C-alpha cells in the first residue's frame with residue numbers, strides 16, 4: 001500500500017494489536033509504521049475512550065470557555081509558560097508566523113509530575129472539569145503507551161522501550177476553543193485558527209472535533225482535510241519521535257483553517273492529547289535510523305531541552 005499520496009489517512013483497529021493473533025498484531029505494527037513513515041497520520045478505532053465520556057468532556061470544556069473573560073483569566077499563569085491552566089486569545093503564535101492563532105485553550109498535565117512541571121490547576125466554576133479531564137488523561141496515557149509499544153516493535157526496539165521513558169511523563173491534554181470570528185474584515189493578515197505546525201511531542205492523540213477544519217500537508221504539497229469519525233481518534237507523529245527516528249517517522253505539518261464566511265461566527269472545539277516523555281529522555285537519533293543514505297539530521301538533545309526551545313519559539317516562554 002502506498003500511503004504517501006492518499007486523499008485520506010489510513011484507518012487501523014487497535015484491538016488487532018491488543019487482542020489479535022500474531023498475524024493481526026504484526027499487520028497492525030506494519031500498517032502503523034508504514035503510515036507514520038509516509039503521511040505521518042492514522043485514524044484508530046477501539047482506542048479505549050468511550051463516547052459518553054467524550055461527550056461529557058466536551059460539555060465541561062464548552063462550559064469553561066463560556067465563562068466571562070475575567071473568570072477564565074483567573075486560571076492564566078504566564079509564569080507557567082502556558083503549560084498548565086488557561087492560555088488566552090492571541091498568546092500562541094506558530095513557529096515562523098507573525099499573527100497569533102485564533103484560539104484559546106486550557107492545559108491539564110501529568111497529575112503526578114516528577115520533574116520541573118507544576119501541579120495542575122482546575123476551574124472551580126465547572127464542577128466536573130477536573131474529573132472529566134483527568135479521566136480522559138488517564139485513558140489516553142494508556143492508549144499512547146500501547147501505540148508506543150507498536151512503534152517500538154516497528155523500530156525493532158524492545159516492546160517496552162518507551163515504557164520507562166514515558167512513565168509519569170509530561171503529557172498534556174489540551175482543550176481548545178476556536179472562538180467565533182465576529183468580523184472577518186478586521187482579522188490580522190494571515191490570522192488563522194491554527195497556523196501550519198508540527199507537534200512538539202512524541203505522538204498526538206486527537207478525538208473527533210466539533211467541526212471540520214483540520215488539514216494535513218501531504219508530501220506532494222497538497223493540503224488534505226481530515227475528520228475523525230465519531231468512533232475514531234486521529235494519531236500523528238510529533239517532532240520528538242521524528243528526532244528520535246531521524247525523520248524515519250514523520251512529524252507531518254498540519255493546520256486548522258478558518259471556516260467559510262457563513263460559518264465564521266461559530267465556535268470549534270477540539271481536544272488533542274500530546275504524549276510527552278519525561279524531560280530527561282534522550283532524543284538522540286537511534287543508530288539504526290542513521291545511515292549513509294539517511295545522515296543524521298538533528299542536534300542531540302533531551303526532551304526537556306527541546307521543549308524549552310519550542311516554548312520560546314511559540315512565544316510562551318521569554
Ligand SMILES: O=C(O)CCC(=O)C(=O)O
Nearest residue numbers: 194199209214256270272
Ligand atoms: O484542533 C485541531 O483539530 C488540531 C489542533 C492542533 O493541531 C494542535 O493543537 O496542535
Ligand SMILES: [Fe+2]
Nearest residue numbers: 197198199254
Ligand atoms: Fe497540532
